[in-house]
Each structure stands twice: as structure tokens, then as C-alpha cells.
Amino acid sequence: MPAPDKFFKYIDDNADTFIKRLAAAVAIPSVSGDGTHRKDVVAMANWLNSELKQLGVDTKLVDLGKHVMDEQELDLPPAILGKLGNDPNKKTVLIYGHYDVQPASKSDGWDTDPFTLVVDEKNGRLIGRGSTDDKGPVLGWLNVIQYHHQNNIPLPVNLICCFEGMEESGSEGLDDLVRKESKKGGYFEGTDCICISDNYWLNTRTPALTYGLRGLAYYKVTVAGPGRDLHSGTFGRTVHEPMTDLISLLGTLVTPQGDILVPGVDDMVPPPDEDEKAIYAGLDYSIADIEGAAGGQIALSSDKVAVLMGRMRYPSLSIHGIEGAFYGAGGKTVIPAKVSGKFSIRLVPPQTPDNINPLVIDHLEKAFAKLGSKNKLNIEAAHGGKPWMADHRHWNYEAAKRATKIVYNQDPDLTREGGSIPVTLTFAEALGVNVLLLPMGRGDDGAHSTNEKIDKSNFIQGSKLLGSYLYELADVSK
Amino acid sequence: MPAPDKFFKYIDDNADTFIKRLAAAVAIPSVSGDGTHRKDVVAMANWLNSELKQLGVDTKLVDLGKHVMDEQELDLPPAILGKLGNDPNKKTVLIYGHYDVQPASKSDGWDTDPFTLVVDEKNGRLIGRGSTDDKGPVLGWLNVIQYHHQNNIPLPVNLICCFEGMEESGSEGLDDLVRKESKKGGYFEGTDCICISDNYWLNTRTPALTYGLRGLAYYKVTVAGPGRDLHSGTFGRTVHEPMTDLISLLGTLVTPQGDILVPGVDDMVPPPDEDEKAIYAGLDYSIADIEGAAGGQIALSSDKVAVLMGRMRYPSLSIHGIEGAFYGAGGKTVIPAKVSGKFSIRLVPPQTPDNINPLVIDHLEKAFAKLGSKNKLNIEAAHGGKPWMADHRHWNYEAAKRATKIVYNQDPDLTREGGSIPVTLTFAEALGVNVLLLPMGRGDDGAHSTNEKIDKSNFIQGSKLLGSYLYELADVSK
Ligand SMILES: [Zn+2]
Ligand SMILES: [Zn+2]
Ligand SMILES: [Zn+2]
Ligand SMILES: [Zn+2]
Structure with missing residues (x-):
């Protein structure tokens, strides 16, 4: 009834x-x-x-x-x-x-x-x-x-x-x-x-x-070297700068188009079948809606299904910020001694923090080794959820x-x-x-x-x- | 007398x-x-x-x-x-x-x-x-x-x-x-x-x-897109993220070894003659001294003359930080709407802010165009000195x-x-x-x-x- x-x-x-x-x-x-x-x-x-x-x-x-x-x-x-x-x-x-x-x-x-x-x-x-x-x-x-x-x-x-x-x-x-x-x-x-x-x-x-x-896997990747913040006048081009290393590392994670570059992460997600695609095609949502919500004409694609699948059924990797570097207004000429990049991956089945963390850690360690830096790397898989x-x-x-x-x-x-x-x-x-x-x-x-x-x-x-x-x-x- | x-x-x-x-x-x-x-x-x-x-x-x-x-x-x-x-x-x-x-x-x-x-x-x-x-x-x-x-x-x-x-x-x-x-x-x-x-x-x-x-040329490179900070759950992999773009740009500036990748900048400086090299060789300063001052074993080279020339007679590029991104402790899952990278180049003769600024701006504009992002780029040559x-x-x-x-x-x-x-x-x-x-x-x-x-x-x-x-x-x- x-x-x-x-x-x-x-x-x-x-x-x-x-x-x-x-x-x-x-x-x-x-x-x-x-x-x-x-x-x-x-x-x-x-x-x-x-x-x-x-x-x-x-x-x-x-x-x-x-x-x-x-x-x-x-x-x-x-x-x-x-x-x-x-x-x-x-x-x-x-x-x-x-x-x-x-x-x-x-x-x-x-x-x-x-x-x-x-x-x-x-x-x-x-x-x-x-x-x-x-x-x-x-x-x-x-x-x-x-x-x-x-x-x-x-x-x-x-x-x-x-x-x-x-x-x-x-x-x-x-x-x-x-x-x-x-x-x-x-x-x-x-x-x-x-x-x-x-x-x-x-x-x-x-x-x-x-x-x-979606689930979440949150990372803090830290590069440290100098004993304290250094002056870029005195130390610029004499030492390995943690910020240079960290920026290089963060640059290996995701393309401006949103594709995740950490090997194995995107591959883990099976493609949608026709039924599932039909759900996205049927949703009452347009590119204009998503750009309206974002407040800018910055959608990754003009294909509504692609953009909605990016949000709902694919993982995403966002870089949130850097702890330890200069963040204020104006122009400080510091070489920060220890900097931590914060990024996270939104997870979809069958991804879990447990199966994603090793991929991320392995990728970052290899990328850091390629830099040939004498600084020290530390990776923390901070918090997460399936x-x-x-x-x-x-x-x-x-x-x-x-x-x-x-x-x-x-x-x-x-x-x-x-x-x-x-x-x-x-x-x-x-x-x-x-x-x-x-x-x-x-x-x-x-x-x-x-x-x-x-x-x-x-x-x-x-x-x-x-x-x-x-x-x-x-x-x-x- | x-x-x-x-x-x-x-x-x-x-x-x-x-x-x-x-x-x-x-x-x-x-x-x-x-x-x-x-x-x-x-x-x-x-x-x-x-x-x-x-x-x-x-x-x-x-x-x-x-x-x-x-x-x-x-x-x-x-x-x-x-x-x-x-x-x-x-x-x-x-x-x-x-x-x-x-x-x-x-x-x-x-x-x-x-x-x-x-x-x-x-x-x-x-x-x-x-x-x-x-x-x-x-x-x-x-x-x-x-x-x-x-x-x-x-x-x-x-x-x-x-x-x-x-x-x-x-x-x-x-x-x-x-x-x-x-x-x-x-x-x-x-x-x-x-x-x-x-x-x-x-x-x-x-x-x-x-x-x-050395002189100085200080830059603020800003990438903006969304109308406000976004939540990475809702917007991850749907929009071009300013941080992703900015990290890519900052990654094109300098190698972990200190070489400046902005075309023309390093080339502008003539190599030292034998007399000048002798000055550096004669300085009472060792790699241990520079690493002691830096508080870490992070010198770019084990060659004292190379390291001292890096500090004294070559330009250097340091990335100082990012304004507008998450910088605190802990784990925020924000997609920052507008982020500004701060970096500076220490200048040596014949470099001046006037002859370096166009090289930096041109390089960043080209690098940004390659990203294929819908975000907006702004470059400010902030302050400087010869x-x-x-x-x-x-x-x-x-x-x-x-x-x-x-x-x-x-x-x-x-x-x-x-x-x-x-x-x-x-x-x-x-x-x-x-x-x-x-x-x-x-x-x-x-x-x-x-x-x-x-x-x-x-x-x-x-x-x-x-x-x-x-x-x-x-x-x-x-
Ligand atoms: Zn003083
Ligand atoms: Zn003084
Ligand atoms: Zn709530
Ligand atoms: Zn609630």
C-alpha cells in the first residue's frame, strides 16, 4: 500500500x-x-x-x-x-x-x-x-x-x-x-x-x-635536507633544495587532464559496460552544470559522460598543498629545509588504501631515486577509507x-x-x-x-x- | 705610511x-x-x-x-x-x-x-x-x-x-x-x-x-580556474586543477642539480677564465664548510670550485613556496581555486631583471600552453635588483x-x-x-x-x- x-x-x-x-x-x-x-x-x-x-x-x-x-x-x-x-x-x-x-x-x-x-x-x-x-x-x-x-x-x-x-x-x-x-x-x-x-x-x-x-588514500611526501631554512642568496646552487625535489616528485603524479601517472592505479578499474554507461548518459546533468558548480569553464572534457564518470566511477588524484614552504603573500627568498607535499587519491572499487599504498610508495621512491638528490625522502600514507x-x-x-x-x-x-x-x-x-x-x-x-x-x-x-x-x-x- | x-x-x-x-x-x-x-x-x-x-x-x-x-x-x-x-x-x-x-x-x-x-x-x-x-x-x-x-x-x-x-x-x-x-x-x-x-x-x-x-629576479606565477576552493571528492577528475598545472610549471624551471631550465638563462653567463678559477680554488672553504653551514650533507658536488662558483658566479633558481594552497599540518582534501608559485633567480653579470624577465615569462607561457589546461595563467615579475x-x-x-x-x-x-x-x-x-x-x-x-x-x-x-x-x-x- x-x-x-x-x-x-x-x-x-x-x-x-x-x-x-x-x-x-x-x-x-x-x-x-x-x-x-x-x-x-x-x-x-x-x-x-x-x-x-x-x-x-x-x-x-x-x-x-x-x-x-x-x-x-x-x-x-x-x-x-x-x-x-x-x-x-x-x-x-x-x-x-x-x-x-x-x-x-x-x-x-x-x-x-x-x-x-x-x-x-x-x-x-x-x-x-x-x-x-x-x-x-x-x-x-x-x-x-x-x-x-x-x-x-x-x-x-x-x-x-x-x-x-x-x-x-x-x-x-x-x-x-x-x-x-x-x-x-x-x-x-x-x-x-x-x-x-x-x-x-x-x-x-x-x-x-x-x-x-569513492574512498580515499591520503599521502604526505616529505623531502628534507638542510638543518634549517636557508637563504637562497647564500645557498642557491650550492645544495640540493628540498622544494625542487618535491616539485619534481609531485609532477610525476597526475596529468593536467586528470590521468593518474602512478603505474597501476588507473589500470585497476575495469571499464564500464553498456548498462553503466547508460546510467551516466541518463543523468540530468550537463557540462554547464558542473562548470556552474565549479565557478569556472574548466571541465576536463566536453563529453558529459566522461566528466561524470571522472567524478563518480574513476579514481582521481588531487594535490592539496605543501607544508613547510613559504605560503604567505609577498616575496620571501627562503630555501625551506623540509617540505611535505599533500595529495590524495579518491578510490573506486576494487581499489582500497591497502592495494593502492604500495603502488604510490613504490612510484615515489623510484621517482626520487631518479632525481639523484642527496636529500632524504619520507612517505606517509596518512589516512584513508575504502x-x-x-x-x-x-x-x-x-x-x-x-x-x-x-x-x-x-x-x-x-x-x-x-x-x-x-x-x-x-x-x-x-x-x-x-x-x-x-x-x-x-x-x-x-x-x-x-x-x-x-x-x-x-x-x-x-x-x-x-x-x-x-x-x-x-x-x-x- | x-x-x-x-x-x-x-x-x-x-x-x-x-x-x-x-x-x-x-x-x-x-x-x-x-x-x-x-x-x-x-x-x-x-x-x-x-x-x-x-x-x-x-x-x-x-x-x-x-x-x-x-x-x-x-x-x-x-x-x-x-x-x-x-x-x-x-x-x-x-x-x-x-x-x-x-x-x-x-x-x-x-x-x-x-x-x-x-x-x-x-x-x-x-x-x-x-x-x-x-x-x-x-x-x-x-x-x-x-x-x-x-x-x-x-x-x-x-x-x-x-x-x-x-x-x-x-x-x-x-x-x-x-x-x-x-x-x-x-x-x-x-x-x-x-x-x-x-x-x-x-x-x-x-x-x-x-x-x-648576485642580483635577484622574483616571480609569482598564478594559475586560477574555479570560482572558489573545491572539494576533491566532488570535483576530482572533473575539472582542470590549478595545483596540478602549477606543479607542472614549477617542475620545468630547474633540475635537482641546480641547472636552470629556462632557455637562455644559464647560457648568458660566460665561463670563468683560468685567473678566475684560481680565485675559487684558492678560497679557504671546503665542501665540509658549506655542508656544515647548511646543516646537511647536501652539496651539489664534491668539487669545491664547482660548488663555490654555483654560489658566487652562476645564477641560481630557488622555488620558495606556494600561496593559496593548503599549507597546514594534517590532511585537507581541498582543490585550491587559485595558487601562486613563488620562485626567484639570483642574477650575475650580464644578467639583469630586464633581460631575464622576458625569458622566464616566455618559457612559462609556452610550458603552460603545452599543458592543455583551461585554467588561467598570470605571471608577475615581482621585485628584483641587478x-x-x-x-x-x-x-x-x-x-x-x-x-x-x-x-x-x-x-x-x-x-x-x-x-x-x-x-x-x-x-x-x-x-x-x-x-x-x-x-x-x-x-x-x-x-x-x-x-x-x-x-x-x-x-x-x-x-x-x-x-x-x-x-x-x-x-x-x-
Ligand atoms: Zn642584515
Ligand atoms: Zn646588515
Ligand atoms: Zn557535512
Ligand atoms: Zn552530513
């Missing part, structure tokens, strides 16, 4: 109430990356927990222990676990979201106070930090639950909630919790599928389902496709994201069930940026989508 | 007095690069002016106008001009020095308070900011004058002094003054030769005369060689410096007379560094050297 018309009407009729609740959530500056805001993150946990309880969800706060940030030991904000429904005849869906946000201050360039939700009636936008990442989607679930609670209607599925307050700071403490609660007898036992609403449509027009995320990909023909996706068609009257784009949401892989591996990424916001929401927004229509239609998805889940055959 | 024994004895006998005067000078923190110390720079000018007057020098303070530093308009510290002697039968020598110093604070890592001269009797060192750069040498001249003043003996030459208080901050205001006073009827009219004591011996053992300085070289067979040098032999009982190293002292060229061009660089301190004095020192023996023997030089000047035939 699809979601009843009464549900859709309820969401529309209560839009103002829902926006007020979002405003209350945005007003709590739950910035997880700033120790001085830790009390606000905890306040946000308590607020959300109380809202869930009022809507009949059976919740508990889970203490995740302590961590050190900025040389200060802090309590981690709690995870909120919740259950609604326990009918063995219904499917059980685990939903994940986060209640913490990125830092924001007016001085960063916001047009309005970031922690006051501004309803821009003219453009239909709800502007504020967390509006789209990820308070809007989390409250979308609350909107769905509220309809059922107020009308005494059971949900069509059993719901397990997992909301965390450290997502923007590496989800510290959550992996252990997920692994523990995914075991036999754990809180998540019985989960049939997972839904995470914490990403975005490809564009501003077309709903999307996301079935893949890529994730789900079967988009799974019934979990089928339910979301149907729900999208009902709410938006169009088929969703089937996307893979270039970035990573590490918890996705944690859930997928720990529970061994299908994970669906079901975005609520648009591609231009500016999640980590100034003037973050969610369109009012995305918040309201998105709430309908989440509810509708639950009904379709109940319907779809396993 | 060489300097009388009485003079040498006087310097020895008054060593403690001279060190006390140096301590008084060091105690005034005349840091020209820090606006909050401007009053101290002016206090230092007044102190030095008063010392000169007491020693019978006819001085005047010259107002050099105002300048803006750290968004604040400040009075430039005055130049001190002085004359002693006006005998048309004597040669007239212009001496230059500076009474301002580099910034210093205990927290930089000094073992003692930088503005309290510490007499380290064990190692025979006088430690304090300005001890060797350039208060020690300036006071060396005062020591010489004091002997003549107290004993009522006229100097063997006419002396013109020019002491400035902005050397460590680009000698602002001085160029105009030098050009004006070098004209007919100007204060410097009649100058036969110039002596500047503001550099260092090559090593810690052997006095040196310096007859060349190299300087003097005839080391001139009577001005001959006098200094004789004086060195008398005081130190050895022949001086004949050196060229890899860095630049821009005022040298200003004087040389404005007055058209020979300029001698006559260093007082040793190669390990740490001029701009923590624990700056001058050896007591260099201060005292150096004072003898300056006096002896004046006597030899009087003697030597033009």
Missing part, C-alpha cells in the same frame, strides 16, 4: 510547524569541531532525544567516551539510538543521520546569522547552518513519525534510529558502536536495510538515489525509486558520489545489508559553505519522500 | 671600553621592521649621532620622509651623514653602515636576552642582536676615529659617513638620498672610493674582501689587501656573495667609483638568526683592519 493521501496532506498542512522545528534545531550551534561548542552539541542531543520521545520513539543516549581535541580532553557527544515498532511481520529499516554541524560565523561571509533559520519566502529557501546538513533530513524523519504518532497509525515498517553528533569531526566513537550493536543480540539486530539521508541531488531539479561513494558501492537493483532502491516517482513524478538520477561518507561503509560491512543513500537537498545547498540552505520544497517534499519510501519498503518483495 | 703601532696598541688597550659602547648600542632595540620599535630606531640614530659628534665628526640627521608599514604611516628613521677632514691632498672615502637591526625576541630561541650584549669570555664571543649586523662594524669605525680624536691626530684620508636606519627593511628613502647627494655639489661630492662593512667572511678563519653580489661586481684589482682593494696582511698576517679570500646588498649598487652607480665590501664578522655569526654574535677578536682586530685600511688607502697610488 502506498503512503496514504492523508499523510501527504498532513505534511503540507503542517509545513510551518515543521519549519519552526527546524529553526529550533538550527538555533543550537552544535559545532562538533570546536571544543567551545561541545556543550551545544550535547544540548542538541538532548533536544533531539526529547523530540523523539515526544513522538513515541523509544530512545536511549549512548555515551561514546572521551577524546582529545585541541589538547583538551572532551566528552564525546552521545549517540542517540531509538526504536519505533517491533512487528516481526514488518521489515526493519535502520535510519542514520547526524545532529552536529560544520563551524559557521557571520564573519565567514554569511549574509545572515548562520544559527538563525531565515525563511526566504521569495526564493523559497530555508537558510541556516545545518538546514540541509543534516538537521533538515533528520527532522524530515521526525515529520514522518509525527503524522503516525498524532494519528495513532503504526509505521508500515519497524524503525531503528541512529543519530550521531560527531559526523563533521570524523564520526569518532561511532564505528565501535555500530560494530558492537550489529552483532547478534545487538541493538541493530534484525535490520533488513539501511537508509541514510546525508547527501545531495546532482543538480537542482532531479531527485537522486546514490549507490556509490570506496563503497551498493546494488542499485536491490529492493531497498526499488522502494526508493517508487517513492520518488510518487512524490516527484519523475525517476531519480542514479548517482555515485565522488566524496565519501565513511559511516556508510561501516554500516554496510557491519550489518551486511543493503544501504541506500536517499538525499533530501539539492546540489547547490552549500552544505559546508556560507549561506547553507535547504529549499522549503525539498524539506517538505523530502519529508513526503521519506514517508513514502517506508510505505514502498513495506510493499516491495524481498 | 702604514697605521702606527700606537694605533694598534690603543685599540687593544681600549677593548673593554669599545665593548661597553657596543653593549650600549645593542641595548637599543632599533628594529626597523616593527612599527612599535620605530621610536627605538630613532633613539639609536640620536645615540649614534651624539657619539659621532663627541668624536669630532661633523654630522647632520637627514629626514627621509614617511612611509606606510602595517597600515600605519610612520616617520622614516633619519640618515646620518657625517664628515671628518677636508684636505684636498687626501683621498676621500665614503663609509656606509646601518644602525637598525632584525627583529629578535627570547622566544625565538635565543639563549640570552637579544638586546643585552653578553660577553662570553670562554668562547670569546659578544652575543646580541646587531653585534655583527651591523652595529659592530659601525662602531669599529668609531673606534678608529676615537684614537685619532683623543690623540689629536688627523685621519690619513677624508671621511664621509652615511649611516642609515632602514637597511633591514629595504633601505627605504636611501636610494633617493644617495642619488641626490652624489650629484655635483652634493654631500658625497669628491668621494674617491667607498667601503661598506656589512657582510661576512666565507668561513671562521680567513679574512675576506668581497667584490661581487647584480654588482667591482674590479678587485683596483687600488681600493689593494689597500684592503695590504691592511689585511698587516692585521691578520694572511691574504684575504676574494669572494663574491650569493645574496645582495642593494645599496652597494646604488652607491656604485650614483658615484661611479669603486666600492669595496670589507667584512668584519665571520661566516658563522648568524646575522639574522638567533644568538647573533661577533667574536671579540673580530671586533677588535676588525677595528684595526678598518683603521689600517685608511692608512693604506692614503698610501696606495691611484
Whole structure:
């Protein structure tokens, strides 16, 4: 049975109430990356927990222990676990979201106070930090639950909630919790599928389902030689300069066209079959869209499929910067003593940090040997994560496709994201069930940026989508 | 007539007095690069002016106008001009020095308070900011004058002094003054030769005369494309990344062996003749010395002559850093929108910024065109200065060689410096007379560094050297 018309009407009729609740959530500056805001993150946990309880969800706060940030030991904000429904005849869906946000201050360039939700009636936008990442989607679930609670209607599925307050700071403490609660007898036992609403449509027009995320392998390559920074007047052309060596090394990694020059890396990825190519060809996204988002006419190709595959299904190598060299304005004539290049590779299946690291290290060592420098090389494979990909023909996706068609009257784009949401892989591996990424916001929401927004229509239609998805889940055959 | 024994004895006998005067000078923190110390720079000018007057020098303070530093308009510290002697039968020598110093604070890592001269009797060192750069040498001249003043003996030459208080901050205001006073009827009219004591011996053992300085051409090459910094997850392998392009460009400039790859730059410099090679072979400097100074076994060659020529008589290209990229610790996954590489070329005759800039710009434009990038390139030839070289067979040098032999009982190293002292060229061009660089301190004095020192023996023997030089000047035939 699809979601009843009464549900859709309820969401529309209560839009103002829902926006007020979002405003209350945005007003709590739950910035997880700033120790001085830790009390606000905890306040946000308590607020959300109380809202869930009022809507009949059976919740508990889970203490995740302590961590050190900025040389200060802090309590981690709690995870909120919740259950609604326990009918063995219904499917059980685990939903994940986060209640913490990125830092924001007016001085960063916001047009309005970031922690006051501004309803821009003219453009239909709800502007504020967390509006789209990820308070809007989390409250979308609350909107769905509220309809059922107020009308005494059971949900069509059993719901397990997992909301965390450290997502923007590496989800510290959550992996252990997920692994523990995914075991036999754990809180998540019985989960049939997972839904995470914490990403975005490809564009501003077309709903999307996301079935893949790239992984990451991050490197720090250091060249050192002199005992201290030297003056280029006194030492220029007398010693091997670490910067010269490092620039040479970094120049062996990737072409200006994006091809990765580290032997074996690009080769590891099988070419797409015709079915997969058809997905990219069908996506509602143009070169103009990507150049608009980038703010420059700099796409690597005029072929949309090539550019989208570059983002979604191929690895990429980006050079981020250099630590230890002169970086200020003006003109210092220093020969830096020790410089570290930072670069990373976005990974796609079957690549993992484990199979990519040796290729990168071997390549850099050989390239350095060719330089004939007397400086010293050090390579650190810093942090990383595996890529994730789900079967988009799974019934979990089928339910979301149907729900999208009902709410938006169009088929969703089937996307893979270039970035990573590490918890996705944690859930997928720990529970061994299908994970669906079901975005609520648009591609231009500016999640980590100034003037973050969610369109009012995305918040309201998105709430309908989440509810509708639950009904379709109940319907779809396993 | 060489300097009388009485003079040498006087310097020895008054060593403690001279060190006390140096301590008084060091105690005034005349840091020209820090606006909050401007009053101290002016206090230092007044102190030095008063010392000169007491020693019978006819001085005047010259107002050099105002300048803006750290968004604040400040009075430039005055130049001190002085004359002693006006005998048309004597040669007239212009001496230059500076009474301002580099910034210093205990927290930089000094073992003692930088503005309290510490007499380290064990190692025979006088430690304090300005001890060797350039208060020690300036006071060396005062020591010489004091002997003549107290004993009522006229100097063997006419002396013109020019002491400035902005050397460590680009000698602002001085160029105009030098050009004006070098004209007919100007204060410097009649100058036969110039002596500047503001550099260092090559090593810690052997006095040196310096007859060349490299020039500089500084570049900022900028690649820009995206409208703002991008996330490498979302945009990696979809757009031309400015960092990739910039790294490629910087990689075309110089080899790890120091050879400059910009066509035409190295070729412009004629090879040394046998006489010149003999100078380098004769220098009291080893690969171990240069590696000791650099703090690492990273010399470009095991051939001392090659390494010394690399520093002194060949151009060098150093890459200093990148502005606009990620430079912190840790691992940001940013694609920087606009990045600027900073590099500079040290120039030797006949190179000048004017004949080098077109080669660099043309090379970079061609290299960028080859990349096939849609990003935008911008090249700025930022600041620069011509190299300087003097005839080391001139009577001005001959006098200094004789004086060195008398005081130190050895022949001086004949050196060229890899860095630049821009005022040298200003004087040389404005007055058209020979300029001698006559260093007082040793190669390990740490001029701009923590624990700056001058050896007591260099201060005292150096004072003898300056006096002896004046006597030899009087003697030597033009
Ligand atoms: Zn998020
Ligand atoms: Zn986020
Ligand atoms: Zn100096
Ligand atoms: Zn200096």
C-alpha cells in the first residue's frame, strides 16, 4: 500500500510547524569541531532525544567516551539510538543521520546569522547552518513519525534510529558502536536495510538515489635536507633544495587532464559496460552544470559522460598543498629545509588504501631515486577509507525509486558520489545489508559553505519522500 | 705610511671600553621592521649621532620622509651623514653602515636576552642582536676615529659617513638620498672610493674582501580556474586543477642539480677564465664548510670550485613556496581555486631583471600552453635588483689587501656573495667609483638568526683592519 493521501496532506498542512522545528534545531550551534561548542552539541542531543520521545520513539543516549581535541580532553557527544515498532511481520529499516554541524560565523561571509533559520519566502529557501546538513533530513524523519504518532497509525515498517553528533569531526566513537550493536543480540539486530539521508541531488531539479561513494588514500611526501631554512642568496646552487625535489616528485603524479601517472592505479578499474554507461548518459546533468558548480569553464572534457564518470566511477588524484614552504603573500627568498607535499587519491572499487599504498610508495621512491638528490625522502600514507558501492537493483532502491516517482513524478538520477561518507561503509560491512543513500537537498545547498540552505520544497517534499519510501519498503518483495 | 703601532696598541688597550659602547648600542632595540620599535630606531640614530659628534665628526640627521608599514604611516628613521677632514691632498672615502637591526625576541630561541650584549669570555664571543649586523662594524669605525680624536691626530684620508636606519627593511628613502647627494655639489661630492662593512667572511678563519653580489629576479606565477576552493571528492577528475598545472610549471624551471631550465638563462653567463678559477680554488672553504653551514650533507658536488662558483658566479633558481594552497599540518582534501608559485633567480653579470624577465615569462607561457589546461595563467615579475661586481684589482682593494696582511698576517679570500646588498649598487652607480665590501664578522655569526654574535677578536682586530685600511688607502697610488 502506498503512503496514504492523508499523510501527504498532513505534511503540507503542517509545513510551518515543521519549519519552526527546524529553526529550533538550527538555533543550537552544535559545532562538533570546536571544543567551545561541545556543550551545544550535547544540548542538541538532548533536544533531539526529547523530540523523539515526544513522538513515541523509544530512545536511549549512548555515551561514546572521551577524546582529545585541541589538547583538551572532551566528552564525546552521545549517540542517540531509538526504536519505533517491533512487528516481526514488518521489515526493519535502520535510519542514520547526524545532529552536529560544520563551524559557521557571520564573519565567514554569511549574509545572515548562520544559527538563525531565515525563511526566504521569495526564493523559497530555508537558510541556516545545518538546514540541509543534516538537521533538515533528520527532522524530515521526525515529520514522518509525527503524522503516525498524532494519528495513532503504526509505521508500515519497524524503525531503528541512529543519530550521531560527531559526523563533521570524523564520526569518532561511532564505528565501535555500530560494530558492537550489529552483532547478534545487538541493538541493530534484525535490520533488513539501511537508509541514510546525508547527501545531495546532482543538480537542482532531479531527485537522486546514490549507490556509490569513492574512498580515499591520503599521502604526505616529505623531502628534507638542510638543518634549517636557508637563504637562497647564500645557498642557491650550492645544495640540493628540498622544494625542487618535491616539485619534481609531485609532477610525476597526475596529468593536467586528470590521468593518474602512478603505474597501476588507473589500470585497476575495469571499464564500464553498456548498462553503466547508460546510467551516466541518463543523468540530468550537463557540462554547464558542473562548470556552474565549479565557478569556472574548466571541465576536463566536453563529453558529459566522461566528466561524470571522472567524478563518480574513476579514481582521481588531487594535490592539496605543501607544508613547510613559504605560503604567505609577498616575496620571501627562503630555501625551506623540509617540505611535505599533500595529495590524495579518491578510490573506486576494487581499489582500497591497502592495494593502492604500495603502488604510490613504490612510484615515489623510484621517482626520487631518479632525481639523484642527496636529500632524504619520507612517505606517509596518512589516512584513508575504502570506496563503497551498493546494488542499485536491490529492493531497498526499488522502494526508493517508487517513492520518488510518487512524490516527484519523475525517476531519480542514479548517482555515485565522488566524496565519501565513511559511516556508510561501516554500516554496510557491519550489518551486511543493503544501504541506500536517499538525499533530501539539492546540489547547490552549500552544505559546508556560507549561506547553507535547504529549499522549503525539498524539506517538505523530502519529508513526503521519506514517508513514502517506508510505505514502498513495506510493499516491495524481498 | 702604514697605521702606527700606537694605533694598534690603543685599540687593544681600549677593548673593554669599545665593548661597553657596543653593549650600549645593542641595548637599543632599533628594529626597523616593527612599527612599535620605530621610536627605538630613532633613539639609536640620536645615540649614534651624539657619539659621532663627541668624536669630532661633523654630522647632520637627514629626514627621509614617511612611509606606510602595517597600515600605519610612520616617520622614516633619519640618515646620518657625517664628515671628518677636508684636505684636498687626501683621498676621500665614503663609509656606509646601518644602525637598525632584525627583529629578535627570547622566544625565538635565543639563549640570552637579544638586546643585552653578553660577553662570553670562554668562547670569546659578544652575543646580541646587531653585534655583527651591523652595529659592530659601525662602531669599529668609531673606534678608529676615537684614537685619532683623543690623540689629536688627523685621519690619513677624508671621511664621509652615511649611516642609515632602514637597511633591514629595504633601505627605504636611501636610494633617493644617495642619488641626490652624489650629484655635483652634493654631500658625497669628491668621494674617491667607498667601503661598506656589512657582510661576512666565507668561513671562521680567513679574512675576506668581497667584490661581487648576485642580483635577484622574483616571480609569482598564478594559475586560477574555479570560482572558489573545491572539494576533491566532488570535483576530482572533473575539472582542470590549478595545483596540478602549477606543479607542472614549477617542475620545468630547474633540475635537482641546480641547472636552470629556462632557455637562455644559464647560457648568458660566460665561463670563468683560468685567473678566475684560481680565485675559487684558492678560497679557504671546503665542501665540509658549506655542508656544515647548511646543516646537511647536501652539496651539489664534491668539487669545491664547482660548488663555490654555483654560489658566487652562476645564477641560481630557488622555488620558495606556494600561496593559496593548503599549507597546514594534517590532511585537507581541498582543490585550491587559485595558487601562486613563488620562485626567484639570483642574477650575475650580464644578467639583469630586464633581460631575464622576458625569458622566464616566455618559457612559462609556452610550458603552460603545452599543458592543455583551461585554467588561467598570470605571471608577475615581482621585485628584483641587478647584480654588482667591482674590479678587485683596483687600488681600493689593494689597500684592503695590504691592511689585511698587516692585521691578520694572511691574504684575504676574494669572494663574491650569493645574496645582495642593494645599496652597494646604488652607491656604485650614483658615484661611479669603486666600492669595496670589507667584512668584519665571520661566516658563522648568524646575522639574522638567533644568538647573533661577533667574536671579540673580530671586533677588535676588525677595528684595526678598518683603521689600517685608511692608512693604506692614503698610501696606495691611484
Ligand atoms: Zn552530513
Ligand atoms: Zn557535512
Ligand atoms: Zn646588515
Ligand atoms: Zn642584515
